[in-house]
Amino acid sequence: MVxxxxxxxxxxxVKQLLEKDKRGHVVATCRNPENSSGLDDLKTRYSDRLNILKLDVTSETTIQAAAHSVTQTYGHLNLLLNASGILSIPAVLQPETSLTKVHKSAMMLAYEVNAVGPILVIKHMWPLLKAGGGVGTTREAAVVATLSARVGSITDNHLGGWHSYRASKSALNQLTKTVSVEFARKKDPIVCILLHPGTVDTDLSRPFQKNVPQGKLFTREFCVNKLLSIIDGAKIQDNGKFFAWDGQEIPW
Ligand SMILES: NC(=O)c1ccc[n+]([C@@H]2O[C@H](COP(=O)([O-])OP(=O)(O)OC[C@H]3O[C@@H](n4cnc5c(N)ncnc54)[C@H](OP(=O)(O)O)[C@@H]3O)[C@@H](O)[C@H]2O)c1
Incomplete structure (x- = not known):
């Protein structure tokens, strides 16, 4: 599930997972399935292996409904990838350049979408991940991979700024680490990891790309290829770790 x-x-x-394994099924979730031309295109090419479901991380009922649908259709998941997130929304949320620009509403929204949302998704998908590696995979455990960001590292915070986004990702890291400890304590064979994709050319980074050094702005293809190799190689001892796109561990 992505x-x-x-x-x-x-x-x-979604694209690379469908291309990689000619038999694998992918559940793709998003807030407005009717508005994603990218998913529409993939659906025409992979109609029998792609299942598109509605899920808004700010609405727990949509998360529950998606979990119910996956339970009915497949009964298990061997990979859950949380790839949602917000950095800026015109007139609502802007990465702050100073404490004077911090607003409660923007902070709460970033926290709701970036930190609370993915954790609620893991909560409701957890019963589906209990089958360990699942059918048709050689993995020793199911994998839960959530996209975080290096700016969520408190140790790595030398620049300041981006208070709402930065803190929401720090909270996501702490919540995910806490979930990973529970999985380990319950001896549930799930590897729960956080991933920093690098700076990637997407709508999210587009307004902030001008200061990115040459060669440091990755394509989506490159970044996802790197992240999938981390996921493919994930071992039970990686549970609770925070990895960059190149496989290096990032300090909290
Ligand atoms: N791009 C980068 O350079 C970069 C760097 C570090 C970390 N990241 C992280 O990587 C992840 C993906 O970022 P991206 O660059 O792919 O961003 P993007 O192109 O802006 O895509 C963001 C995705 O999140 C979804 N989303 C937003 N609010 C949601 C909600 N309430 N419920 C469900 N889905 C929601 C969006 O859906 P809609 O289409 O419905 O809006 C969209 O699919 C994020 O967590 C981001 O923080 C990205």
């Missing part, structure tokens, strides 16, 4: 699949990195995950 959650947040309408566009950007999530859509590219």
């Amino acid at each position: 959650q947040g699949a309408s566009r950007g990195i999530g859509l590219e995950f």
